[in-house]
Amino acid sequence: MPDVFCCAAVKYHSRWQSKGNTTAYVVVVDDTTAWRVHSPPKLSQIVDGPAYTIAIVESEKHRVHWMCPKTPTLELFLAEVEFGHPHYHCLQVANFDGSSNLFSKDLAPEQLRSRLTIAARDHQ
Numbered sequence: 001m002p003d004v005f006c007c008a009a010v011k012y013h014s015r016w017q018s019k020g021n022t023t024a025y026v027v028v029v030d031d032t033t034a035w036r037v038h039s040p041p042k043l044s045q046i047v048d049g050p051a052y053t054i055a056i057v058e059s060e061k062h063r064v065h066w067m068c069p070k071t072p073t074l075e076l077f078l079a080e081v082e083f084g085h086p087h088y089h090c091l092q093v094a095n096f097d098g099s100s101n102l103f104s105k106d107l108a109p110e111q112l113r114s115r116l117t118i119a120a121r122d123h124q
Contacts, residue, residue, distance in 0.1 A: 021065055021066050021067075022063050022064060022065055022066060023063065023064065023065075023066040024058050024059055024060050024062070024063045025056050025057075025058055026056070026057060026058075026059050026062045026064070026071055026072060026077075027055065027056055027057075027071050028054070028057065028071065028072055028073070028074050028077045028116050029071045029072070029073055029074070030073055030074035030075075030116075030117070032074065032116075032117040032118065032119070033074055033116055033117055033118060034046060034053060034055065034096065034118050035071065041118060043096065045118065046096060046118045046119075047118060047119040047121060048114070048117070048118060048119060048120055048121065049097075050095060050096035050097035051095055051096075051097040051099055052095070052115065053095060053096050053115065053116075053117075053118055054093045054094070054095060054096075054115045054116050055093075055094050055095055055096045056093065056094040057077075057091065057092070057093045057094075057116075058091070058092040058093070059072070059077070059081070059082065059091075060082060061080050061081075061082050062077070062080075074113070074116060074117075077116070078109060078112065078113060078116075081109075081112065083103070083104070083105035083107075089104060089105045090102045090103060090104055090105070091103045091105075091107070091112075093115070
């Protein structure tokens, strides 16, 4: 992967050397997320609001070639979520409004699920 797209924690800390042309930035696919296979919703259809909905998540567990369209499903991601690599017991995400969050390992699974889905209706 071109260095410009690489996470600084991976790029500059030898403990997590970038693995060739790969990325740990993934989207989570499901009928309840904004990343649907057949009918992606419009931004206006994100009921919880773009600031409260995860667009991209960093997941070493799901590292792929940086141009590979392979993505984890919601259930697979939630079952295998890892907090910590390379952000010290945290999960780095980007939201649909362009903001980012760093969630601690104390985040409850149901809170993570609601942030990944577009209509949990818990942020109105």
